[in-house]
Amino acid sequence: MSDVAYGEISRNGLWNNNPALVQLLGLCPLLAVSGSVVNALGLGLATLAVLVGSNIAVSLIRHQVGDAIRTPAFVMIIATFTTCTEMLMKAYTYELYQILGIFIPLIVTNCAILGRAEAFASKQPLLPAAFDGLMMGLGFGAVLLVLGAIREIIGSGTLFANMDLLFGPVASTWGFELFGEGYGFLVMILPPGAFLVTGLLIALKNVIDSHQQARLAKTKATPVKGSKRVRTTGAIQ
Amino acid sequence: MALARKSSPHTHGPRSTQWLMQQVLIATVPGLIVLTSFFGIGTLLNILIASVTAIGCEAAVLKLRKRPLGFYLSDYSALVTAVLLGIALPPLVPWWLTVTGTAFAIIIAKHLYGGMGYNPFNPAMIGYVVLLISFPLQMSAWLAPGGLLVDGTPAMGPDFMSSLKIVFLGNPIDGFTAATPLDAFKHNSGLLVSQFYEQTPQFSQGQWAGFGWEWVNIAFLFGGVYLLARKVFTWHGPVGMLAGLSVMALFNYDGGSSTSNGSILFHLLSGATMFGAFFIVTDPVTSATSNRGRLIYGAMIGIIMFLIRSWGNYPEALAFAVLLMNFAAPFIDYYTPPRTYGHSKSGTIIHRSKED
Numbered sequence: 299m300s301d302v303a304y305g306e307i308s309r310n311g312l313w314n315n316n317p318a319l320v321q322l323l324g325l326c327p328l329l330a331v332s333g334s335v336v337n338a339l340g341l342g343l344a345t346l347a348v349l350v351g352s353n354i355a356v357s358l359i360r361h362q363v364g365d366a367i368r369t370p371a372f373v374m375i376i377a378t379f380t381t382c383t384e385m386l387m388k389a390y391t392y393e394l395y396q397i398l399g400i401f402i403p404l405i406v407t408n409c410a411i412l413g414r415a416e417a418f419a420s421k422q423p424l425l426p427a428a429f430d431g432l433m434m435g436l437g438f439g440a441v442l443l444v445l446g447a448i449r450e451i452i453g454s455g456t457l458f459a460n461m462d463l464l465f466g467p468v469a470s471t472w473g474f475e476l477f478g479e480g481y482g483f484l485v486m487i488l489p490p491g492a493f494l495v496t497g498l499l500i501a502l503k504n505v506i507d508s509h510q511q512a513r514l515a516k517t518k519a520t521p522v523k524g525s526k527r528v529r530t531t532g533a534i535q
Numbered sequence: 536m537a538l539a540r541k542s543s544p545h546t547h548g549p550r551s552t553q554w555l556m557q558q559v560l561i562a563t564v565p566g567l568i569v570l571t572s573f574f575g576i577g578t579l580l581n582i583l584i585a586s587v588t589a590i591g592c593e594a595a596v597l598k599l600r601k602r603p604l605g606f607y608l609s610d611y612s613a614l615v616t617a618v619l620l621g622i623a624l625p626p627l628v629p630w631w632l633t634v635t636g637t638a639f640a641i642i643i644a645k646h647l648y649g650g651m652g653y654n655p656f657n658p659a660m661i662g663y664v665v666l667l668i669s670f671p672l673q674m675s676a677w678l679a680p681g682g683l684l685v686d687g688t689p690a691m692g693p694d695f696m697s698s699l700k701i702v703f704l705g706n707p708i709d710g711f712t713a714a715t716p717l718d719a720f721k722h723n724s725g726l727l728v729s730q731f732y733e734q735t736p737q738f739s740q741g742q743w744a745g746f747g748w749e750w751v752n753i754a755f756l757f758g759g760v761y762l763l764a765r766k767v768f769t770w771h772g773p774v775g776m777l778a779g780l781s782v783m784a785l786f787n788y789d790g791g792s793s794t795s796n797g798s799i800l801f802h803l804l805s806g807a808t809m810f811g812a813f814f815i816v817t818d819p820v821t822s823a824t825s826n827r828g829r830l831i832y833g834a835m836i837g838i839i840m841f842l843i844r845s846w847g848n849y850p851e852a853l854a855f856a857v858l859l860m861n862f863a864a865p866f867i868d869y870y871t872p873p874r875t876y877g878h879s880k881s882g883t884i885i886h887r888s889k890e891d
Contacts, residue, residue: 482669482670483635483669483670484668484669484670484671485665485668485669486669488668490665494643497647
């Protein structure tokens, strides 16, 4: 168990196998509620909590639950954690809960969570599973946050508006307007904007990846070849 | 003896994309003249701003994509997109609106999908719809056609200098606007159509279907017939669309009661009907490819247009109808392949492969 590669897990969750940009899972909430930073952050945190909780629980019961019934069991676990999160949000961030609406209960159907339970947590011990949940959740949340920020800036010309919905009255002054009163580019707030920005983010990730690969290939020294002569006779060693 | 081996196609048309696009540009001239005479220089300003933006964006993206600049710029396709968008936009919209729409059309709707010939959606219509849903206030302000008598005084468009100020400095346009016939008709409540026509200046001063707009449509029809005569496109798309719209209007007219949806003539000569039929529906890239397919494609656009005009939230619906049918064009193509040479009948691709 000591050879668990935590670095690998975090690289996978945050970048190489990012649930939102590479696996393209959980797009429904990703696209639907990323109209502003506060919505994105709210849903990102909720998903993170559910993902960590479900990964831990699934990992704990992995020897007791048989193959035939594992999917219903996983869904049950995820639904439990989702309900807990929903109740917590209803208790502490009621207005945000009302804005996010159906998308909090819909975390149950987020394929990223079931996918991690199935592909990782059900085969791994507790700590790596929990860590994987954390990293996948952070990766998902980060994309959600960037998406929310871009859409909020272009769409309504504000950033960090209404953060008090999540952090209480302290945060009511965090938001600022970038382009002045009356600015609005509605299409970015509407679903088409979500698809556009997600597509551009995926493109950006691919560009960064290919640049990195090109750099890697350049720095890697080409292996020195021995004799250039082609051997045509005798035994080839 | 060495024979030159050549693969098909063996016959080549002398026409280039460049020639086609030039013809389209020429054909917009009558429509432009009428639009300008009724609504002032707003449309020309739109086209000017849109053209500069389109060529700039096209060049920038081509540069990024490492494509030959001269080859693609000289096919005029970006210019056609700009002109079509400039015509579709209300005259005297603020300059940044035109720039945004054109940039969106060229960069996202055209080049992100692969550039000329690969775009599934009509770039000009994408640009228009993005602006329409993003900036509904500016996009729904149409000038009153010059010469329209409202309460006894003829509506005057802003003069040249104030037009420039409205477009580039953002001076308010409110004093010059009026409801378009489609808009006015949509808000008819409780009047018989004949009464409504008498009481509304847009209709009472028009010949057939709304002052100013009927001539705009006739001019675009004229340009379209020119393109048809030059065989730039076949008759199937436009006729399909006009027929679809007419049939829907015929079945829903009910002789002019207060809940009537407008006569055939009203629908044919209002809003963007003729412009759409001959300049948007006929786009070779985004429409269906076979003749039969184009007939269906056009008819569906006409039907959807009527549905949105009559029961939708928007007074005019060309852009939405075209984009919806762009979606469906590959599907139509799938079921309407032309008869293959040497085969007896056409069918879907699946059926044919089963036959073989």
